[in-house]
Amino acid sequence: MKAAVIVFPGSNCDRDLAVAFEKAGADVTMVWHKDTHLPEGLDIVGVPGGFSFGDYLRCGAIAAQSPITKSLIRHTERGGYALGICNGFQVLTETGILPGALMRNSNLKFICKPVDLKVESTESAFTQAYTLGQKITVPVAHHDGNYNVTPEKLEQLRDEGRIAFTYVDNPNGSTGDIAGVISKNRRVLGMMPHPERAVDENHGGTDGQAMFRGVMDALVSA
Amino acid sequence: MDEPKITEDLIAAHGLSPDEYALILEIIGREPTFTELGIFSAMWNEHCSYKSSKKWLRTLPTEGPQVICGPGENAGIVDIGDGQCVVFKMESHNHPSYIEPYQGAATGVGGILRDVFTMGARPIAAMNSLSFGEIDHPKTRTLVNGVVEGIGGYGNCFGVPNVGGEVRFHPAYNGNCLVNAFAAGLADTDKIFYSAASGIGMPVVYLGAKTGRDGVGGATMASAEFDDTIEEKRPTVQVGDPFTEKRLMEATLELMKTGAVISIQDMGAAGLTCSAVEMGDKGGLGVKLNLDAVPQREEHMTAYEMMLSESQERMLMVLNPELEAEARAVFEKWDLDFAIVGETIAEDRFLILHGNEVKADLPLATLSGSAPEYDRPWVETPAAEPLADVPQIDPIDGLRALVTSPNYAAKQWVYEQYDHMVMADTVRAPGLGAGVVRVHGTDKALAFTSDVTPRYVKANPVEGGKQAVAEAYRNLTSVGAKPLATTDNLNFGNPEKPEIMGQFVGAIKGIGEAVAALDVPIVSGNVSLYNETDGTGILPTPTIGAVGLLDSLDDLIGGIARDGHVAMVIGETEGHLGQSALLAEVFNREEGDAPHVDLDAEKKHGDFVRDNRTLIKACSDLSDGGLALAAFEMAEASDVGVTLDADDTPTLFGEDQARYLVACNFDEAEALMVAAGQAGVPITTVGRFTGDMVRMGSSEAPLSELAHAFRTGFDAAHR
Numbered sequence: 059m060k061a062a063v064i065v066f067p068g069s070n071c072d073r074d075l076a077v078a079f080e081k082a083g084a085d086v087t088m089v090w091h092k093d094t095h096l097p098e099g100l101d102i103v104g105v106p107g108g109f110s111f112g113d114y115l116r117c118g119a120i121a122a123q124s125p126i127t128k129s130l131i132r133h134t135e136r137g138g139y140a141l142g143i144c145n146g147f148q149v150l151t152e153t154g155i156l157p158g159a160l161m162r163n164s165n166l167k168f169i170c171k172p173v174d175l176k177v178e179s180t181e182s183a184f185t186q187a188y189t190l191g192q193k194i195t196v197p198v199a200h201h202d203g204n205y206n207v208t209p210e211k212l213e214q215l216r217d218e219g220r221i222a223f224t225y226v227d228n229p230n231g232s233t234g235d236i237a238g239v240i241s242k243n244r245r246v247l248g249m250m251p252h253p254e255r256a257v258d259e260n261h262g263g264t265d266g267q268a269m270f271r272g273v274m275d276a277l278v279s280a
Numbered sequence: 281m282d283e284p285k286i287t288e289d290l291i292a293a294h295g296l297s298p299d300e301y302a303l304i305l306e307i308i309g310r311e312p313t314f315t316e317l318g319i320f321s322a323m324w325n326e327h328c329s330y331k332s333s334k335k336w337l338r339t340l341p342t343e344g345p346q347v348i349c350g351p352g353e354n355a356g357i358v359d360i361g362d363g364q365c366v367v368f369k370m371e372s373h374n375h376p377s378y379i380e381p382y383q384g385a386a387t388g389v390g391g392i393l394r395d396v397f398t399m400g401a402r403p404i405a406a407m408n409s410l411s412f413g414e415i416d417h418p419k420t421r422t423l424v425n426g427v428v429e430g431i432g433g434y435g436n437c438f439g440v441p442n443v444g445g446e447v448r449f450h451p452a453y454n455g456n457c458l459v460n461a462f463a464a465g466l467a468d469t470d471k472i473f474y475s476a477a478s479g480i481g482m483p484v485v486y487l488g489a490k491t492g493r494d495g496v497g498g499a500t501m502a503s504a505e506f507d508d509t510i511e512e513k514r515p516t517v518q519v520g521d522p523f524t525e526k527r528l529m530e531a532t533l534e535l536m537k538t539g540a541v542i543s544i545q546d547m548g549a550a551g552l553t554c555s556a557v558e559m560g561d562k563g564g565l566g567v568k569l570n571l572d573a574v575p576q577r578e579e580h581m582t583a584y585e586m587m588l589s590e591s592q593e594r595m596l597m598v599l600n601p602e603l604e605a606e607a608r609a610v611f612e613k614w615d616l617d618f619a620i621v622g623e624t625i626a627e628d629r630f631l632i633l634h635g636n637e638v639k640a641d642l643p644l645a646t647l648s649g650s651a652p653e654y655d656r657p658w659v660e661t662p663a664a665e666p667l668a669d670v671p672q673i674d675p676i677d678g679l680r681a682l683v684t685s686p687n688y689a690a691k692q693w694v695y696e697q698y699d700h701m702v703m704a705d706t707v708r709a710p711g712l713g714a715g716v717v718r719v720h721g722t723d724k725a726l727a728f729t730s731d732v733t734p735r736y737v738k739a740n741p742v743e744g745g746k747q748a749v750a751e752a753y754r755n756l757t758s759v760g761a762k763p764l765a766t767t768d769n770l771n772f773g774n775p776e777k778p779e780i781m782g783q784f785v786g787a788i789k790g791i792g793e794a795v796a797a798l799d800v801p802i803v804s805g806n807v808s809l810y811n812e813t814d815g816t817g818i819l820p821t822p823t824i825g826a827v828g829l830l831d832s833l834d835d836l837i838g839g840i841a842r843d844g845h846v847a848m849v850i851g852e853t854e855g856h857l858g859q860s861a862l863l864a865e866v867f868n869r870e871e872g873d874a875p876h877v878d879l880d881a882e883k884k885h886g887d888f889v890r891d892n893r894t895l896i897k898a899c900s901d902l903s904d905g906g907l908a909l910a911a912f913e914m915a916e917a918s919d920v921g922v923t924l925d926a927d928d929t930p931t932l933f934g935e936d937q938a939r940y941l942v943a944c945n946f947d948e949a950e951a952l953m954v955a956a957g958q959a960g961v962p963i964t965t966v967g968r969f970t971g972d973m974v975r976m977g978s979s980e981a982p983l984s985e986l987a988h989a990f991r992t993g994f995d996a997a998h999r
Contacts, residue, residue, distance in 0.1 A: 067530075067614060068523050070439025074704035092613075107702075109437040112523025168432045168697045199436070199699045252701070260707045260718060260833060 059084040059277045063104040064130065066091045066121045066149075071107030071254065075143065078254035079104060082270035083278075091124040101277040102139040103130055105146030107199070107252060117160060117202045118148030127153060139183065139277065140246045144200055147238070147248035156239055156248045157215070158207040163200070164231025170199040172263065174226035175237050175251060179219045182240050183276030184247040187268035194265035196251040198229060203250040205232035205239075215239060222247055283314035283584065290314075294321035300652055307646050315583045315632060315639040319647070322550035322588055323557060326809050329651035332775040333807045336788045341796045346764055347803055353474060354395040354546060356803025357467075358765045360829050364719065365472070366726055367401035368464035369804035370409075370769040370825040374811055376517045377459040381426025385459050386434035386520040390592050392463040393438060394546040397529045398595065400473040400536050401465025404703060405717045406435050408445040408461050409730045409769070409823045413454030415686045415997045420449070423457050424998065430520075431461070432697040437522035438529070441706050442698035443715025444728055446823075449686045452734075455813025460769040462730055462825040466719065473536060475545040475555075477563030477598045477624050482542060484556070484567060484622040487535075487611060488528045488594040490577035494518045495551070495590025524593040524616070531614040532595065538610065540603035547594040553587045555596040556622075557630060561648035563598075569622035571634040583632055583639035598624060658781035664739045667858045667872030675924075675932050675976035676986075679912055681866045682905050683986060688861065689993030708838055712917060713900060714755045714828070716836065725836065727761035727828040733904065734819035735859045736874035741783045745790025745822055746877040750937055752826035753798045754901035757886040758940060760837040760893045761828030766795055768805040768824055773817025775809045783820040784809075790877075791822060797879035798886075800826060837889075839897045840918035841943035841969040847911060847922060848949065849902070851885050851939030852962045855930025861904040862933040881938040888961045895944055895952045902939040907966060908932040910941045912974060916987045918943075924967035927977020943969055 061084040065072045076086045079102075087097050091110075096103060111120035121127060127149070134140050134155050142150040150156040163169055172195050177188040188194065207215065212234050215221050222238040230250070238249025253266030284290060291301045294317055304312055304320050312320065326332060342350035348365055349357035355369035373388025389406065396403050408431055413420045435442050440463065477484075495518035535541060543563065545555040552569070560567040571586050581589075599607060599620075611618035625631070630647055632640035682688045695710040707725055708716035714729040731751040737744030749766065756763045768791060773780040795802055811818045830836055841847075857863055858872020889899060898918065900910045907924065915922040926932055944952055949965065956963035973980050 067527050068437070070437075070526065070702055071704075074702070077704060090613075108439060109523060109526075112437060112521070114523065167429075168436055168699070170436075170699045170701065171692070171696050197701055199701060201436075255701050255704050258704070261701075261704065262709075 059101045059274055060099055061102045061104060062087045062089045062096055062100050063106055064089050064091060064126055066110035066124060068110045068112055069106050069108035071144065071252065074254045075104045075106045078257045078270050081257055082274045084274065089126060091126045094125045094129060096129045096133055100138065102141060102273060103133055105140065105142040105149050107144030107146060110145055110149065118145060118152040121149045122152035131155060134246055137243060137245060141184065142248040143252055143254065144250055147250055148202065150246065150248040155246055156241060157211055158205055158239065160202050161204040161206050162202050163204050168201040169229050172197045173229055173251060175223040176226055178221045178224055179240065181219060182222065182244045182247060183273045184269050185222050185272065186276065187272035193226065195263050196253055196266055197255045198251045200250055203230040205236045207233050223249060286311055286317060295325055296321055300324060303652065307650060308642060313640060315587060316642055318584045318588050319553050319640055319642065322553045323647055324651045327549055328554055330807055331652050332654050332656050332809060334653050335655055336785055339788060340792050340802045342801050342803060344799060344801045347801055348469065350803050351805060354398045356765065356767060357472060358803060358827065359469065363469050365467055365469045366464055366827055367396050367399050367467055368462065368767055368827055369395050370460055370462040370767045370823060371806040372769055372771060372808035373459045373461060374457065374771065374808050377427055378457050380517040381423050382430035383517050383519050385427040385430030387518045387592055388459050388461040389431055389434040390520045390522065390525050391548050392461045393440065393525060396463045396465035397532055398544055398546040399467065400471050401467035402533060403440045403463050403465040405464045405715065405728050406440045406442045406462060407728055407730050407825065408459065410445065410447045411453045411458035411821055412449050413457065414451045415449045417454050421998065427459055428694050428697050434520055434522045436699040438526050439702050441700050441702050441717065442695065442710065443700055443706060443717060444710045445730055447691050447694055450819060452819045455816060456811045456818050458771050458818065458821055460823045464728060464827060473541055473544050475543055475559050475562055477543050477559040477565050479542060480565065480624055480626045482624045483599045483601055483620045484569065484624065485597050485599045486574060486617065486619045486621045487597060488616055489521065489524045489591060490575040490617060491586055491589050492577045492591045493581065493585050493589060496585055496588045518590045518592050520592050527614040527616055528593050528595065531610050531616055535607055535610045538603055538606045540600050540607035542598040542600055544595060544597040547596060549590065551589050551591065557644060557648050559596065559598060560630065560644045566625040566627045566629040566644050567622060568625050568631040571632060573619050573621045575617040575619050583634040587632065656775050656781045657778045658785050659778045661741050661782050661786055664858065664873040670857050670863060670929060672929050673866060674979050675908060675927055676979040676981045678862055678866055678933060679908050680986065680989060682861060682909050683912065683990040684993035685865045686994055686997040687865065688905055688909060690991050691994055693994050693998065707833065707836065708759060714759045716759055718833065723832050725830040725833055727756045727759050727830065729755035730823055730825045731755060732821055732823045734821045735864060735870055737783065737787055737820040737822060739859045740874040741786025741820060742790040743874045743876050745787035746794040746879065747874065747937060748822055748824040749791055749794035749798060749800065750877050750882045751901065751903050752824045753800060753882060753886055754940065756826055756828030757889050758837065758899045758901050760835045760890060761830050762890065763798065763800045763826055763828045765803045766800045766824050766826045768802050768822060770805065771808045771811055771818065771821040771823065773812045780817055787820060787822045794879055798883055835893060837893050837896055837899045841898045841914050841920055842918065843920050843970050844946055845897060845943040845969040846946055846949040846965055847967040847969060848942050848944065848952065849907060849939055849964050849966050850888065850942060850961060851881065852936060853931055853934060853939065854936050855934035856936045857930055857934055860933060860935045875935050875937050877937045885938050885940065885961055888956065888959050889940055892952060892955050895948045896942045897945065898943040900941050902941055903935065906933045906935050907941065908976060912986060914941060914943065915969060915974060915983055916990060918969065920969050921971040921973045921983045922967060922969050923975040926966065927979065932976055
């Protein structure tokens, strides 16, 4: 499996995401945001967590205008896989690749702690290695993770089975307790929690491993 | 532009005494220009010159086979084997944080991170030691919120895990909070960068963010006491931009790989002045700067303002001119300023040009080396009165009072606002003694802790100084780490008062003895004096930051207590209640002597814990709150009840030193006792982890009830 991880100025989970892909057996290339083209023959693009462009203006808003982001949009339009975590999820919503917007946490504070998630769909490469309804523990670390969609859009996401994970105990005020959503073609996942921080016994939990394993299985056999 | 005339008022406003001004006249043989006066004031203030503390700091042990670089550089460097080293320091940002809590704390974090990556190390861990006034004092809430948000806002964005620290509340900090920021980084031992310039005619390059008027005179402000004009000092606080800092770090580390860096220094206190003088002085060279080339973010800045600005996220380096194009390309990639602003010169001169005029022309070595040094008068702190009787208290009542006090309640409200997992190498999160971070890509790990018990230092500076080091040593030991070295952040009141100077001298003596005995040399540090408001000083607070090494994560003592585990105390319990947490929190009495520290016992007991780690399932050092609080915290973290046999106050709440609480399997307890016997280490079985109650003698309460009180105590008090 060939993966690329985009590096924006201010990304700070780029290495962590690359390590998680590598642990799952992927070849990983880091791609600078000023590059105009993603490498050829990619299986998946990772958009990492952090504070791209300092979260100035709006989280992910400036990164959505970076040269590489045009290439990312083309990649997903052609049916390519992408995984956006935390700030990466914010970038994916800012580009319109995924619906909704991420607003300030309802308690107005940064929150860093392990949270329990419920697996709401196993119909994607990212979630196929989990069981439906499974409870997993994955850390969150964000100031703007409060996922907002209109009631109509929420209905649609539910109808289409595009909610990947919900919070068991909603930490940030997200609509419908949503922690992660899948694109219409089920090949793009955006989520606020950090599965790459739960892939090693030393992390205190390994519930994120199945996501990377699932992606690996789907893309290697594809 | 005309510069102001030098008057007595102007001299005083620069924090220079008449004697110091006379010395300036003697050195340069003429009246200084306004810019020169500013430069002297920046170099000679307490914050930059250590003029009151230098004499005593020299007595601290700073060497050892593990030490690669001791105090004097941006940060200390300690060997961790396999060609790698850990680079660390702790520094205060007390005055700015009191004036403007968010930016003061944020730029404190920024400054310490810069100290670390300036040396070629990627920051891998941060901690903070915070001291605030009483929790219900009108100013405390704003300060706590602002400081915690500022630390989080900067560190989270920069992307360094915050793995530990302390938060305390005491009326002595009502008018002067303390914000001590620690950072550690990892570097290859053969790729360390220092500040000494070398080579004549080498370009001096300005890197990073542009210069503005923020922070002009900040270091001088930080060297004065506060009074009711404090609000007027707000413009002297700098404004932080962690996004620029992150790019500056990436660009600097990338630049270092090109071979273009001859020497490098971050611009911290007194910005361009201090960094340029330090680089020249260490290299035995002069420096010529042309301020017209300095990237500026405001218009019409004067030489004075540029030389004293403390704008953040800036560096100065001496460049290998052959690699200028490569170096410039790195900074262009990261969209940061890269400007040649001067050159190294052979003469001993600090020459500042601006708009074709000479604004300053000073002898550089003298400017740096002739800062006044004071042997301030001091008096020894009188011995504490013996402790009057302490009434017996129901143990559960005593414990409940401790766990609900803001000082000892769980602090997740604070550390959940800090990203403690970014970089994905955090093995032990904050809240449980030392933080542990894996050395990326290896099986090794580093442990970090910061400690001091200011009550002890006030009662007995020598023993209190020792205790701060000993507690740090024990916290590292409790996770199985071998303590390597320390950094000290010495926060005291006005050194011109002999009793305050006596606290300082005593604490240094204690710290020195302890770091020598425990082989944890001081490799970096910072002194913050004049922590007084309207003449009232803080508790003497010499914070000790310490770093330990785990050769393998297999050596980690990171487990929890389980039902059936035996609770044992390593070390001698005599029941010392003087200056104890119980006495302060329950009886509102800060009385008696501090517990005395037996350094031989500390060393022996620490070695014993490390040598017998396989028999120890969970370990905690005994400090504030004694056995009762440590046993509760271990039970709470493990979600299993605990029964302690003792019911008397001294045994349960005494704060004798050199002690650890350990949990071990029933069938291994005997082996541990035999080992202790052979090693000559006192060990006592004190109870058992079992069930879901906390029991001490005949007093008991459900663990869940106390845990709830412990988890919500801080929030309840802070609201």
